[in-house]
Amino acid sequence: MGLEDTIAEAIIMGMDELAGNPRRAVESAMDCDSASQWVKQETTKLALIGGAEMVVPGLHAFTIPTGISYLLHKMGSISWGIGALKGAYVIETEAYSDLRNILALWANEGHFDAGIIEHLAVSLDALAWTLSEAGQAAVPALLESPADATTVRTYHILQRLAESLVAGDERGHAVLTAMRGEAEAARLLATGKEHVRHLNCEVMLTRPMGRKISRRLAYKLASRIGARIPARMIVGFLPVAGAVANALMNVQTMQSMAEAAEKYYDRRLRREHLLSVTT
Incomplete structure (x- = not known):
């Protein structure tokens, strides 16, 4: 099994463990004044980890797997924090995942393409409106909307x-x-309990149920992550330069992930959009 295969299998098997818990990321991010402050804080932490990973020459071959796992964990954390600070309701369930969508964009060199994600991000205001009496009255019309497939799928998921x-x-x-x-x-929960009705929403996903990430996406991610490994193996034998170079690689990866997350959450489904569709 090659390096890319190994990384891809690790991503497929350990998506939950690698991503972490969105609640903790959201709580930490809400202590920051802005998404940019959150990104700076988290990239600094990752740079320190990346440097320590290469401090002892020759040990990098053993610490790199752990470093990759930590990198993926931080990619999830920084993405969810950005979402919360932008007013999005962070979605991480067995079926729907903001992180999976952001990883798909990151694997696409950070270019936003609604066709490669399963749903749009959802603003907290949009969810609050959906929990209300007015929102529930308007949901049936949303579900019959002639909008593009990704947007309509997001309407269904919002109701779910x-x-x-x-x-x-x-x-x-x-x-x-x-x-x-x-x-x-x-x-908000009390409002929802009073007004939310159960609707038979059909949500057609782009991957098999029960799988947190598709094999195709896992290999795209493995390709991007694996491209960094040869350089890490070389600089790992240099005690000082190796630590600095590895820290820089981690920061660059985190910044590119943050850019993908910002593009994703900037295009979140907002309450104003829902009102414009239903009025």
Whole structure:
């Protein structure tokens, strides 16, 4: 099995573990004043890890696998933090994933293409509106909208998210609480319990259910990550230069991931859009 195959299999098998918990990332990010401050804070941490990984010449061959795992973990964390700071409701469920969409954009050299993601990002205001009486009254029209496939799929997922929250989605409620506080989260949930109806939303996904990431995407990611390995192997034998170079590589990777996340969340589905479609 080659290097790219090894990385791809690791991504497929360990997506949950590599990504971490969105609630913790959201809570940490909300202490920052802006997305740029959050990105700077997290890239600094990763640079320190990247430098330490290469401090002892020759040991890099053993620490690189751990470094890659940590890198993927931080890619998830920085993305979710950016989303929260931009007012998005961070979506990470068994079926739907902001991180998976952002990774798809990152594997696409950071270029935004709605055709390669499963759904758009969703603003917290859009979710709050969907939980309301007015939102629920308008949802049937949204589901019949003639918009593009990705947007319509997002409408369906938005309704599913509302239904899940009302049904007791603890992860979703934790993200909601981290962003709005306990009192506001409780108020939104109470509103949803009063108004949200169960609708038979058909959400056609672009990958098999039960798989967190497609094999095709895993190999695209492995190709980008694997391209960094040869350089890391070479500089790893240089005690000082190796540490500096590896830290720089990690920062560059994180910054490119942050750019992909910003493009994704900047195009989030907003309450204003939903109102314009239904009025």
